[in-house]
Each structure stands twice: as structure tokens, then as C-alpha cells.
Amino acid sequence: MKNTIAPLRQEPEPEVDRDKQVTLETWHSLDGKQTALDDGRGKLVIAPVGPGVTSADLGTAPVTPEEMISRIGASIDATPASAFDEAHVTRQERIFLTISSLLSGQPLAADARAALFRALPLIQGVAVKQGAVDAAGRHGVAFVYTGAYERSEIIVSAQDYRFLGTYGETVADRTFDLPGGATHTVKAGIPVAWTAQLAAKVVGKPGARP
Template structure:
């Protein structure tokens, strides 16, 4: 496995997590300069594009918040503080996940080329990751024949219902 692939093992993702600094500004600097996150997954024949720092930092932080039920408390706090430092991060109250739970919808402004807004939903009391909601702000049209494939107002949601730390692959918590 190439360490620059985005297909890291859970142990490799955990190692990357554990080497992140707990100072929010240093955390953002580490994420935006880490070659792994800059290059991401590589697919043969697909041109390499570099994601802007703010979008990459937001995505990496949400990746860790959504996939790690436990992380060092100081690092978790740094991640929330780092989110607040990213230009364009917005929060809306009352955004619902697929289970109907209402939370804080965190999203990144400035991705106007997409016809939708993707919220990462956090519990308003604990900030635990609940899920996502995608809301189409305008019709999304097919590139091939201009037909509407997702009309304005379409909502797609996902909910994280539980997570557990297990001892081996395939074990359920």
C-alpha cells in the first residue's frame, strides 16, 4: 500500500490522527501542508487537482470527527477550534439527519460551483457527529442532455447511529 493513497488502513489513519497537534493553528497548518491530504487518492487517467486549503482542512477535520468515536479530548477540542478558524465555515441550527435528530449543521461556504449545500450535523449538546444532510439549492442538471437529475429542494440525509471500538475486523460492537 502506498502511503500517499487515500486508502489507508484504520491503523494508518489512527497514526495520522495521533501525530496531529492540539494547537488549532498548528493543526490547520499540518493538515494543509501534509502531502497525503494534498494529493489524496490517485486514480489512473484522472487529472491531479489540488483542493484549496480551506476545503481540504474542513474535509480532513470532518473525516476525523465522523469516523472516530474516541480521540484525545485536547485534539478533539483543537479540531472544533480549528473549524472556527477556517474562512467560510458556517453553522445553522435545526438541521436534521436521516434519523430525524436535530443538530448543528456545519457547512463550508464558497463552493458555489455545486448546486447543493452539504451539512455535517453535530449534536448541539455534545458535538458528537450525527450525520449529514445535502440540500439542493438549485436544479442539478445532467451534463449529457441537460435533464434535471435533482430538483431544487431535494434533501438527502445520512445518520450515524452507533460506533464501537472492536478488537478485530468483522467484530461487531
């Protein structure tokens, strides 16, 4: 799978630089349980995916929009909260973000992919935005979920509804506590994610190219 992303402008700030693009190649097992990435030195790093729902979990009949939401919701409910989970993120937002992650980083059967797209309008709070643009400059339509602090977009082609990429932007100022009693405020209107999926092909093993 080949993706273009906007890199972070300056760590540890969450803002991405929309004037720059980095192209990454990743490999994903067909069951959705492993992923591989070049470490930048020519070595493949293979890691498990999870916890959470995978493409294998979504392929069992019935493959319907309602069932996709049910299975993803059940996975979210069954996953213990971690130190990184934030209380302001609603269950609906988690379902939306999980679908975004599945579409952008999992090999999905055609019926499961179609069911996920059809599930998006069923999520309370999801809106449709015209004129969305992915990190490769392609124009499309976006499914949008606006949470307490961030707006997330899943961008699809207006012609054939294939997945194009994602976009995320802060929608409210947010102040974080830092060690030593200091604080840091992330302002509203900052882009925090911008991606484009350029290609997805089936190959025989991690590291192989079509």
C-alpha cells in the first residue's frame, strides 16, 4: 500500500505541514492482523495490529452497514481504556475513527468496504462535506465527524466513491499540562492529519512490489 502524508511540522507539536508530502509504503496481511513498514534503512519491521477489529472480523456474514457498526462498537466496548484514551471522545467518534483506520490501513473485501462506506451516514453526528481535498491534491467528498476538539474527515471520490484519504483539524483551543507545572495550548484551526492513499495492490509477501 502506498500513501502520501503531510509530516509533522515540528515535534512534539501536533500540526502537520501541508506544504510538504512524504510517501510511505506499507504491507498488510490479508487477515488484517499484521503490518510491515520499511524502517528507512532498508529493513522491514513487522508488527501486530491491535487491539481492535480487523478485516477478518468484518468478513463474516452478514456483511451489512448495521453489522459493521455493531461489530466495531462491540470491539470498542470490549477494549479496556488505556492511558491514551480521552474521556471527551464519544463512542460515535471512536466508531468513525475506527472505520477511517480500517479504510486507510486494512485490506478489505469489496463487500466489507462497501458496507463500511454505507455505515458512515448511520453514525450519529456524521455530516457530508463537498470540495474536500486529500494530501495528493485530489478533490472529493468527505464524511465528517466533529468532536469536542477535532474534526475528522474520510475523503472519497465523488465519481466512484473509492477511498482517497483523510484530513483532521482542531476545532477548539486545548491546554495540556506539562511536567514541572507548565502548560501548552494547541490552538483551533491547526491541521493534525492529512493523507492520501495512492495505490493498494496484492503481493506475495511483505516487502514485495507488484
